[in-house]
Amino acid sequence: MNAPSISVQMKCGDCPIRHRAVCARCDADELTALEEIKYYRTYEAGQTVIWSGDQMNFVGSVVSGIATLTQTMEDGRTQMVGLLLPSDFVGRPGREGAAYDVVATTDLTMCCFRKKPFEDLMNRTPHIAHRLLEMTLDELDAAREWMLVLGRKTAREKIASLLAIIARRDASLSPDGPQDDIVFDLPLTREAMADYLGLTLETVSRQMSALKKDGVILLEGKRHVTIPNMGRLMEEAGDDSDGGFLV
Amino acid sequence: MNAPSISVQMKCGDCPIRHRAVCARCDADELTALEEIKYYRTYEAGQTVIWSGDQMNFVGSVVSGIATLTQTMEDGRTQMVGLLLPSDFVGRPGREGAAYDVVATTDLTMCCFRKKPFEDLMNRTPHIAHRLLEMTLDELDAAREWMLVLGRKTAREKIASLLAIIARRDASLSPDGPQDDIVFDLPLTREAMADYLGLTLETVSRQMSALKKDGVILLEGKRHVTIPNMGRLMEEAGDDSDGGFLV
DNA sequence: ACCAGTCCTTGACGCAGATCAATTGGGAAA
């Protein structure tokens, strides 16, 4: 057999991202098996990928674009419970339905695996099951970290926490040196930020302006952000530990 | 081989609870293996079981008593991120240290398994790994459910949500008919409730009084609670769906 | 009986963030 290059296959064929469900121990057979059950789907900004409660017949990863996981009460109050960036995993192996609405906030491409065969592969491949457990533990840590943000932080600290997460996530993707300015475009509207932070969009806007005035961030236009001093931002977030991760 | 009664072994020998990590597919050999690496530990009310960051050399379940998972900021603000009731699992297979403080809020008995041998067993026993993934997904759902509570609910709704969780959890343990009054003793101080709900103890106290005045709950002394109408309580929680579970 | 300690309740007041409302800015279509 003509063994394919692992480094390419690790990234799941032609996906430009590294699937988190795929790990260093995956061998060529497993990768071929994944290749056979995978397909791509694209969604437009604003489209709902899955409604809470719907049957979900795939798992997969975000390839490009941003999606959110949200919960809504009958009276319309909504809380975002997860932010899905490229390479993040979506799906609940072993579960029937979706627990939350998944919404594309930008144009979105997903790399999906049909669920049943994926579960079969998982069941006969211990290290994939192991990897999924690790990923789920990561998400649990992130969710609990966020509980502290929602329950105990001020509006200013909440905003700083969110910016820190996005900045860190973004910086880890780019190959820049670690202590340069961090520059990125916010992938969320003020309203989406508010739904993530348990605030109103007005409060988000005011605190963004305040952080800008105080030199914690630079803002060009509405979305383009520069972090001149990551340490300062993390102080503002009330977050000494450089832990703090999300999704 | 003299196969032991599964129904007894399912409960892990002499533990009075059913370990969630042990499932219907566990066979006698696996149960024996667990039996060999298990031990009990007891803690007094108020004692800290594990400090965040500490090396954790066991996993296990709560046998009796209540423990909490909490995070604390440097300035002392604390947020509870999990409530551990009997049969709940503690531990992060595959992880080195503890991510949160675990504190006994009442006298507590834990049934522990030494971590390394437990992980070995998990690694060679797919259905135990599978069970752990399921448990972790449950906890993730619970954490995300709680994010909605923390981010978007009012103080009154928060209190009602917490009471509903404890009531439901309690009712599922007792063999009573489903539509009787639900009666239980609150396992938490007002301060612990506040730390769970992102409130102050004074607000918790006021809202408890308000719910009592409005007949949503009956209070005898400080801790003894009767829920005359579970549906009413869940309305107050802003929670139509009878989902809603926690840890 | 008395005291000390802990937990809880209740009141008075202030403030962070919500609500309501008006205006600005910037990109796309005509």
Added chain:
DNA sequence: TTTCCCAATTGATCTGCGTCAAGGACTGGT
């Protein structure tokens, strides 16, 4: 260029919950 549209900003006011403070109800110890 003008117009439209939607995201975002900013201001004015309101309010739910936090803060500070005083006191009550148990419990266990002496």
